[in-house]
Amino acid sequence: MGYLRLKQPVALPPPDDDKRWKIIDVTMRRNGYSGHALIETLHKVQDCFGFLDDVALRYVARSLRLPLSKVYGVATFYHLFTLKPQGEHTCVICTGTACYIKGANDLVDGVHERYHAKPGQTTGDHKLSVLSARCLGACGLAPAAVVDGKMLGKQAADALLAEIEKAIE
Numbered sequence: 001m002g003y004l005r006l007k008q009p010v011a012l013p014p015p016d017d018d019k020r021w022k023i024i025d026v027t028m029r030r031n032g033y034s035g036h037a038l039i040e041t042l043h044k045v046q047d048c049f050g051f052l053d054d055v056a057l058r059y060v061a062r063s064l065r066l067p068l069s070k071v072y073g074v075a076t077f078y079h080l081f082t083l084k085p086q087g088e089h090t091c092v093i094c095t096g097t098a099c100y101i102k103g104a105n106d107l108v109d110g111v112h113e114r115y116h117a118k119p120g121q122t123t124g125d126h127k128l129s130v131l132s133a134r135c136l137g138a139c140g141l142a143p144a145a146v147v148d149g150k151m152l153g154k155q156a157a158d159a160l161l162a163e164i165e166k167a168i169e
């Protein structure tokens with residue numbers, strides 16, 4: 001007698017080799033890649049990346065087998081979610097526990113002093129958007145930040161400012 005084997009949902013290849021996608025995948029897998037996990041997954045993306053961009057929203061939609069329109073709808077409806085900001089460049093500073101203990105505030109203050117932008121703000125010339133994340137998945141490298149997608153560990157304010165300057169030039 002034949003039997004029906006139910007196909008288990010599987011992890012899709014992540015958009016790139018950024019380790020943070022693994023954290024997102026753990027959240028989706030724990031929920032059986034169910035569409036009900038959408039809000040929890042989007043929160044996790046924001047915690048890890050600081051914002052939701054098109055790449056992340058498409059990945060989540062495909063993984064949870066939801067229409068992209070629905071994922072965009074939820075991401076734009078809830079004010080708790082931040083869509084990719086308007087700045088030409090982005091600097092995400094991790095303010096999670098490990099980074100906080102190792103001096104994340106110095107990074108936030110240093111960037112604020114130089115660029116007059118706090119997390120959640122974009123400079124007047126739209127060159128730089130500053131964001132915070134709750135854990136970049138690199139606690140061993142605390143304090144950590146990401147400038148234009150480049151992960152930077154064990155940052156001092158001066159080093160981070162130099163990276164931002166390099167990116168902006």
Ligand code: FES
Pocket residue numbers: 094095096097098099100134135136137138139140142144
């Ligand atoms: S708390 Fe900052 S990388 Fe984990």
